[in-house]
Amino acid sequence: MIRYALRCEESHEFEAWFSSSSDYDMQVERGLVECPHCGSTAITKQIMAPSVRTARKVEARTEAAANGARNFEELAKKVQAHIRSNYDYVGSNFAREARAIHEGEKPERLIYGETTPEEREKLAEDEVPVAPLPEPFAPTPPKKAN
Ligand SMILES: [Zn+2]
Numbered sequence: 001m002i003r004y005a006l007r008c009e010e011s012h013e014f015e016a017w018f019s020s021s022s023d024y025d026m027q028v029e030r031g032l033v034e035c036p037h038c039g040s041t042a043i044t045k046q047i048m049a050p051s052v053r054t055a056r057k058v059e060a061r062t063e064a065a066a067n068g069a070r071n072f073e074e075l076a077k078k079v080q081a082h083i084r085s086n087y088d089y090v091g092s093n094f095a096r097e098a099r100a101i102h103e104g105e106k107p108e109r110l111i112y113g114e115t116t117p118e119e120r121e122k123l124a125e126d127e128v129p130v131a132p133l134p135e136p137f138a139p140t141p142p143k144k145a146n
Contacts, residue, residue, distance in 0.1 A: 008035035009042035076136035084139045087112045091141065094130075095119035102128040112139070 001017050004024055008014075012035050018024040024045075027033050031041035087110040090097045094113030100106040112133065115123070123130050 005046040006033065006035075006043050007046045008038060008040040008044075010035070010038050010040060012037040012040075013046060072136070079137040080139040083110075083112055083133070083137075084142070086110055089113060089142050095123055098123060098128050098130050099126070102126075113141075 001019060002021060002024070003015055003017050005013065005015050014036050016033060018027065024033075028041075028043050033043045034041055035043065090111045090113040092114050094111065095115045097106065097111050097113070101108055101111070115130075120130070120132070
């Protein structure tokens with residue numbers, strides 16, 4: 001089966017399936033292919049120029065990605081700043097602090113810090129809700145940890 005993008009004499013665009021290109025030729029010749037919009041049987045294959053479309057699409061995507069990157073960088077900086085001003089840095093005590101807060105031993109507060117992979121696993125096992133900060137969002141730790 002081949003799907004063709006077609007166009008009638010009124011420039012209506014539609015698609016239709018054919019078993020082969022000769023099947024398409026035969027059906028169009030006999031007027032068996034009708035425009036679903038106006039019933040015209042003066043049908044031609046759409047000039048698709050896929051390479052042009054693809055190129056344009058790729059271009060658009062690249063541009064979007066570039067914009068995205070710029071916004072992403074800004075976003076990352078904002079997140080970093082937000083964390084720095086709203087979260088307490090607890091350094092390597094993170095796992096202990098997170099657990100203490102989770103278990104109600106310590107008042108709720110926002111913290112960030114480092115864990116070892118083992119600690120992280122343990123926290124996950126105990127369902128302590130912590131999330132790793134992906135690289136661009138992770139603020140560099142303040143010089144003086146408490
Ligand atoms: Zn038409």
